[in-house]
Amino acid sequence: MAKPHSILSLLLVCFSLLNAAPNPDLAPLMAFKVASDASNKLTSWNATTDVCAWRGVTCLNHRVSRLVLENLDLHGGVDPLSSLSQLRVLSLKHNRLYGSVPDLSDLTGLKLLFLSHNDFTGEFPANLPSLSRLYRLDLSYNNFTGEIPATVNRLTHLLTLRLEENRFNGSISGLNLQNLQDFSVSGNMLAGEIPATLSGFPDTAFFGNSVLCGFPLQNCSQVSSDPTRPGSSGAIASPVNPAGKPTTVASSPSSLPANLPIKSPPKHGGSNKLKPLAIIAIIIGDILVLAVISLLLYCYFWRSYGGKTGENKPTSQILEGEKIVCAMPGVILEPNSLKNTSVNGKSMKVHSELNSPMDLDIWYSMVPV
DSSP states (O other), rough: OOOHHHHHHHHHHHHHHHHHHHOTTTTHHHHHHHOOTOOOOOOTTTSSSSSSTTTEEEEEEEEEEEEEEESSOOOOOOGGGGGGGTOEEEEEOOOOOOOOOOOOOTTOOOOOEOOOOSSEEEESSSTTGGOOOOOOOEEESEEEEEEEOOOGGGOOTEEEEEOSSSEEEEEOOOOTTTTOEEEEOOOOEEEOOOOGGTTTTTGGGGTTTTTESSSSOOOOGGGGOOTSTOOOOOEESSSOOTOOOBBBOOTTSOOOOOOOOOOOOOOOSSSSSSSSSHHHHHHHHHHHHHHHHHHHHHHHHHHHHHHHHHSOSSSOOTTEEEEEEEOSOOOOGGGGGGEEEOOOOOEEEETTTTSSSHHHHHHHOOOOO
């Protein structure tokens, strides 16, 4: 029967051997340093220290889970990093890394991938759509070419897709990523109509694609692309050019085409200047208007002045042949029916049939003798 201290010693030896075993991520990281760190920015990366203590490295369960190496002037390929199978975050932004993106399908737990501002080439990495846990994908400011594959739709958890400032061409009408929050394909050579699923993003997300159309850019009926050159730098405007020359539409939809001819407004016969007869007719019309206004003013003031002068004339003089109209309507007093009388000390002419004071108050004509 084995002694207890022997069993304990055996366990300690096994534990020590496990700790002494090299980290499986050591070799690929050292290979990456040799290939890409010519300026020796990664001085802490050496085989004598723990990988998890290296610059830019974060570990989980003694495996590299996070690798962030930004703005370090790294240049070269990144193929060795495809062996970091436990990687969750990979950010290599703002370096000078080049070549094609290696097969990253073994990085099944990768959630964030940032490769922007480098010199990567080739087509859209065909293996990326298999990374079903990917949330952020940034390939902007590189030299990727070809079409954006519809297999990107497999990334159903994707929140960020930044592909601007590359040389992608073809159509994006098949893209349908319902959870996208951050999206841009500006500065490429894309063509065709923007799908409704992406129309909610601002126009800046699509700028720089001269034959890309649809909301929020210009209507597709206004732009037609060259079928032999999808994503070419120019496009033929849909209105027919009388001269038969193609019109290049500027990349910004808010700009006018560079060589678009300026259309003058249609002329409606004759010169735009007024003819002499029209001028004379206008002058005569003005004169007539002024004359009518003057006549109306003259009549108004003449009546007003005549009324005032009439009020100042004495009303006590009555011609012999005039009829005197009494206050009671319908009664006309003839001159030969008047007789002399005195009312309140005044000599008056009244009708011969009116004798009583009441009659006099009602019927006297108030005309002095």
